[in-house]
Structure formats: structure tokens, C-alpha cells
Amino acid sequence: MSARTQRARALHLLPLLVILVASGVGAALAAGPAGRLDPARAWCEPSAARPLGCGEAGVDLMPLVASAELGAIALAVVVALVGFAVGTPLGAAAALARGRFERAVDRACDLVQAFPSFILALAVLSAVRAPSRVHIGVVFALTAWAPFTRLALAQTRVLRDAPFVEAAVALGRSRVGVLVRHVVPNLLGVVAVQLGSTGAAIVVSEAALAFVGLGPRDGVSLGGVLDQGVAAMLRAPHVLVVGAVAVFVTSAAMLVAGRAAER
Amino acid sequence: MKPLRLLIGRAVEALLVVVALASLVFFALRLLPGDPARLVLGDEASAADLARVRATLHLDEPLLVQYVRFLRGLATLDLGDSFRRPGTSAMARVGDALGPTAELASLAVGIGALLGIAAAVAASGPWLSPRGRTWVERALVGVAAAPLVAFAPVLTWGLAARARLVPLPGDPDAGFAGLLFASALLALPLAAHVGRIARASLAEVSRAPFLTVASAKGAAPLRVWLVHALPAVVGPIVTTVATQLGALLGGAVVLERMFERWGLGTLILEAYSTRDLPVLEGAVVAAGLLFVGAQALGTAAHLAIDPRARSGS
Numbered sequence: 001m002s003a004r005t006q007r008a009r010a011l012h013l014l015p016l017l018v019i020l021v022a023s024g025v026g027a028a029l030a031a032g033p034a035g036r037l038d039p040a041r042a043w044c045e046p047s048a049a050r051p052l053g054c055g056e057a058g059v060d061l062m063p064l065v066a067s068a069e070l071g072a073i074a075l076a077v078v079v080a081l082v083g084f085a086v087g088t089p090l091g092a093a094a095a096l097a098r099g100r101f102e103r104a105v106d107r108a109c110d111l112v113q114a115f116p117s118f119i120l121a122l123a124v125l126s127a128v129r130a131p132s133r134v135h136i137g138v139v140f141a142l143t144a145w146a147p148f149t150r151l152a153l154a155q156t157r158v159l160r161d162a163p164f165v166e167a168a169v170a171l172g173r174s175r176v177g178v179l180v181r182h183v184v185p186n187l188l189g190v191v192a193v194q195l196g197s198t199g200a201a202i203v204v205s206e207a208a209l210a211f212v213g214l215g216p217r218d219g220v221s222l223g224g225v226l227d228q229g230v231a232a233m234l235r236a237p238h239v240l241v242v243g244a245v246a247v248f249v250t251s252a253a254m255l256v257a258g259r260a261a262e263r
Numbered sequence: 264m265k266p267l268r269l270l271i272g273r274a275v276e277a278l279l280v281v282v283a284l285a286s287l288v289f290f291a292l293r294l295l296p297g298d299p300a301r302l303v304l305g306d307e308a309s310a311a312d313l314a315r316v317r318a319t320l321h322l323d324e325p326l327l328v329q330y331v332r333f334l335r336g337l338a339t340l341d342l343g344d345s346f347r348r349p350g351t352s353a354m355a356r357v358g359d360a361l362g363p364t365a366e367l368a369s370l371a372v373g374i375g376a377l378l379g380i381a382a383a384v385a386a387s388g389p390w391l392s393p394r395g396r397t398w399v400e401r402a403l404v405g406v407a408a409a410p411l412v413a414f415a416p417v418l419t420w421g422l423a424a425r426a427r428l429v430p431l432p433g434d435p436d437a438g439f440a441g442l443l444f445a446s447a448l449l450a451l452p453l454a455a456h457v458g459r460i461a462r463a464s465l466a467e468v469s470r471a472p473f474l475t476v477a478s479a480k481g482a483a484p485l486r487v488w489l490v491h492a493l494p495a496v497v498g499p500i501v502t503t504v505a506t507q508l509g510a511l512l513g514g515a516v517v518l519e520r521m522f523e524r525w526g527l528g529t530l531i532l533e534a535y536s537t538r539d540l541p542v543l544e545g546a547v548v549a550a551g552l553l554f555v556g557a558q559a560l561g562t563a564a565h566l567a568i569d570p571r572a573r574s575g576s
Contacts, residue, residue: 107276108280110506111276111277111280111558112280113506113509114505114506114507114508114509114554114558115280115284115509115551115554116508116509116510116512116513116550116551116553116554117509117513118509118510118512118513118516119512119513119516119527119531119546119547119550120284120287120288120547120550122516122531122532122535122543123288123291123531123535123543123544123546123547124287124288124291125535126292126302126534126535126538126540126543127291127292127295127299127302128295129302142287200408204410204412204413205513207410207412207413208410208411208412208513208516208517211412211517211520211521212516212517212520212528212532213520213532213535213536214535223412226412226413226416229416230416230419230521233416233419233420233424234424237420240416240417240420241417243413243416244413244414244416244417245413247410247412247413248409248410248413248414251408251410251413252408255408
């Protein structure tokens with residue numbers, strides 16, 4: 001691969017890096033911890049001291065949005081990586097096994113991807129008193145493997161008839177050996193592209209969960225900002241705009257970052 | 264016989280997924296650390312009250328007995344009484360809430376499919392300049408990537424609160440216009456997905472001989488694309504709608520919460536905050552059944568419209 005295409009690929013990571021750095025700086029510059037209340041400044045407009053303005057009960061939006069973004073990106077990256085790590089070998093194994101197992105995994109992916117997973121997440125989260133980020137991550141991971149599995153399955157269907165795989169089988173390598181040494185390494189580039197769209201979907205789902213009231217206990221979530229914005233739509237529209245732009249930009253940056261893995 | 268077998272096979276598979284996911288919810292509520300009875304009553308509850316709740320929810324029985332009871336309840340659609348409204352069955356409350364959500368979601372599917380197909384046909388036919396087509400395609404990609412939870416409140420603020428072009432859907436006097444606005448918001452991401460898939464599929468058939476024949480026989484471009492090309496790409500469109508349905512239901516929960524509109528989403532959130540376990544389980548089952556029904560309907564529609572699907576090729 002030429003240095004130029006490598007540079008172009010690395011460029012896809014830029015928006016996410018910019019958001020990470022900006023959020024880090026935003027969180028570090030803040031006078032107090034994210035979420036500190038200052039009722040005298042409730043719903044104040046953006047100013048030099050508070051560049052994004054204030055929300056409910058005078059919470060400074062800049063550190064709040066910055067920490068919420070860092071939290072959302074961390075959650076999205078971890079869950080997407082778990083989905084990747086679980087889903088890829090499963091799909092590859094299914095395609096190598098062929099027959100009934102392959103068909104079953106294929107259909108399971110279809111169904112899990114189409115299922116109203118948001119509603120499932122609400123129901124599972126009701127089992128804990130106050131959901132933490134770990135709980136939310138586990139619930140998302142329940143369905144995050146499916147797109148990776150489906151991609152790995154499709155790609156392995158092509159690979160399984162490749163001469164080098166046949167050669168490995170003919171030389172007496174075990175199925176697991178073929179899978180680990182020959183198939184999975186060849187899948188990674190194709191399947192890794194899905195990391196971006198899964199990450200973006202998780203950023204949005206986390207915001208949506210917090211928006212309907214199932215956010216993390218500390219209230220630091222982009223969905224929480226949106227919820228405040230909707231409540232004060234007429235009084236302080238800047239809160240709504242800040243929340244919406246933050247969700248949109250973060251999810252878009254995740255999508256673009258996924259393309260860095262593209263071949 | 265083949266189409267019927269395919270249809271039944273699909274429905275059975277989808278039902279199995281619903282049972283598996285409902286079981287997941289069942290076990291999550293019972294096996295995760297934390298006592299469900301305490302979740303329901305809070306920390307200050309007396310031992311006698313806790314025991315009473317455990318008895319009502321059958322939490323004092325062995326897990327296996329509870330699970331068998333749960334499966335029997337699933338099969339007969341009777342998951343016991345709502346815990347917060349004794350005397351009302353959980354499924355009745357869910358059924359009550361299902362109507363408004365189904366109204367919102369089905370209208371959104373209709374609007375989304377129409378908008379998406381219109382955009383795809385517009386971008387495929389001879390009406391737009393190449394530049395215009397590229398813009399339609401770009402708009403589809405952009406809208407498909409826009410999260411509902413971010414753009415729905417902003418559009419509501421702009422169109423309903425500021426410009427007052429549309430009524431707020433949560434307003435009791437909003438009536439059908441409010442419902443239409445809420446469905447249109449919900450329909451936008453679906454329209455973009457349908458538009459992208461339909462555009463790609465139409466591009467594939469655009470050079471097919473049967474379209475050339477239709478044009479040569481004097482059919483107007485609109486007729487060529489709508490009557491001849493569109494039926495050939497119904498399969499991918501129906502599949503897209505079916506796979507987006509889960510996201511649509513999730514979006515409906517967000518919108519119902521935002522507009523304080525009664526429906527399945529509001530019921531689930533209410534059941535969540537009051538830990539009404541039977542209602543929660545019932546809501547997941549109902550969402551699942553809705554999903555099975557839609558999948559079956561999608562397969563049936565595809566089989567009815569596209570003869571290639573019927574022949575099993």
C-alpha cells in the first residue's frame with residue numbers, strides 16, 4: 001500500500017481525534033466537575049466564560065458535553081470491539097462448518113439485527129436499580145455481534161474455496177487451525193469497517209436511552225443534554241442545539257473513523 | 264407449496280427468536296444480582312411486604328417452575344396481572360398501548376416507503392441532471408446517517424415551536440396533523456434507507472432489456488420506472504423496511520417520550536420506572552410479535568409481487 005493511501009486512511013480518524021482532543025480540553029478547562037449546579041445561572045446563554053451556555057439549574061454545558069462525549073466514545077469503542085471479537089470468529093466458523101449451522105447463524109443475524117433491540121435494552125436494564133455504563137454496554141453487546149458475524153460469514157463463503165484454505169485443509173490442519181491461522185486474518189480488513197457503523201449506532205442508542213430517562217446515574221450523557229433541551233425548547237433553544245449537534249457530530253465522526261479500516 | 268413452506272418456516276424462526284429474547288429478559292430479571300421484590304418496593308419495605316410481593320410474582324418458587332409458568336404464559340399470552348394495577352392483566356395493558364404505537368409506526372412505514380421510492384425513482388429516471396441526481400443520493404446518505412434522537416427535537420423546535428407550521432404532536436388538539444408530523448419524523452430515516460437501497464437496485468435493472476422494450480413501445484419514462492422497473496426491485500425494498508422495523512419501534516419510544524404521547528413506549532417507560540415486571544415482559548413479547556408479524560407480512564408481500572421469489576430461485 002502506498003504512503004498516500006495510508007495517509008488518506010489515517011485522515012478518516014481525524015474527526016474522531018479532533019472530538020477527543022476538544023472534549024479532553026473542554027473537560028480539563030472546566031472550573032468544576034461536570035454536572036456542578038449553579039442555580040443563579042439556569043439556562044444562561046453562551047458567553048465567554050461558558051462557551052456553550054448553561055442548562056437546567058445552571059449546569060455548565062461545556063464540561064458536561066465534553067465528559068458525555070468522552071464517555072459515549074469510550075462505550076462505543078469498547079462495545080464495538082467486543083462485538084467484533086465475538087462476531088468475527090462466529091461468522092467464520094459458521095461458514096467453514098457449512099450446512100445447518102451456517103444457515104442457523106445466518107438467520108439469527110438477520111433476526112437479531114431486525115429485532116427492536118432498543119425495547120429489549122429497556123426491559124433488560126429494568127433488572128438493575130440504576131443502570132451504570134457497564135450495564136448499558138453489556139446490553140448493547142447482546143446484539144452488537146450480529147453485523148460482524150454476518151459480514152464474516154459472507155466473506156468466509158468466498159474465502160473457504162480459496163486455494164490456500166484448501167491447501168491448509170489438505171495438509172491436515174484442524175478446523176480451528178484453519179480458522180485461526182488462515183481465515184480470520186484475511187477477514188479482519190473487511191469486517192473492521194463495521195466497527196465505525198456499530199460505534200455510531202451505540203453513540204446514538206446511548207443518547208436515546210439517556211433521553212428517555214435510562215442514562216448513567218451521574219446524568220453525564222448527551223441524551224441528558226437533549227432531554228434538558230426539549231424541556232426548555234422555547235426558553236433556551238441553545239441547549240437543544242448543543243445536544244443535537246454533539247450527538248450528530250460524534251456519531252458521524254465514528255462512521256468516518258470506521259472507513260480508516262477500509263481496504 | 265414452496266412459498267407457503269417458506270412463509271411458515273420464516274414465521275417459526277422469528278417466533279423462536281422472540282421466545283429466546285423473552286427468556287433473556289425473564290432470566291435477566293431473576294438472575295442478575297439484586298432482589299426483584301426490592302426493586303419493586305424499594306429499600307424501606309418490610310419483610311412481610313417483600314414476602315407478599317415475592318408470592319404475587321411467584322419469585323418464591325424454584326426458577327424452573329417459574330420458567331415453565333412463564334413459557335405457558337407466553338403461549339397463552341397471559342403473563343399475569345399488572346403489578347401496579349391489580350385486576351388488569353398485563354397483556355391487556357400492553358394491548359391498550361399497542362394501538363397508538365401501531366398507528367404511528369404504520370403511518371411512518373407508509374410515508375417512509377413512499378418518500379424513499381419517490382427519491383430513488385427521481386434519481387434514476389431522466390428528469391434530473393447528473394448533478395441533481397448526485398445531490399439526491401448525497402441527501403439520502405446524509406439523512407440515513409442522521410440520528411432521530413438528534414434531529415427530531417430540532418425539527419420540532421423549528422417547525423412546531425418557532426414557525427408554528429405544524430401543531431405539537433403532544434397537544435391534545437393536534438389531531439391528525441400532529442400524528443402526521445410525528446410519523447413523518449419517524450419516517451425520515453426509513454425513507455433514506457429505502458431510497459438508498461431502491462436507488463442501487465434500480466441502477467442494477469436500469470439496463471435490463473424489458474425496460475428498453477417498454478420504452479420502445481412508447482411508454483412514458485414515469486410509466487417505465489413505476490410500472491416496469493419498480494416491481495422488479497420490491498424484494499430489496501421490503502427487506503429494508505423489515506430490517507428497519509426494529510429501529511422504527513425504538514424511534515417510536517423516543518418520540519412518544521418526547522411528545523408525551525400515549526403508546527407502547529410510554530407504557531414501557533412507566534412500567535420501567537414502577538418496575539411492573541409482568542407489563543415489561545408483556546411489552547417485549549408484544550414488540551416481538553409485532554416484529555414477527557411484520558417479517559411474515561414482508562415475506563408474503565415479496566412472494567406476491569415478485570414471481571422470482573415464488574419459484575425459489
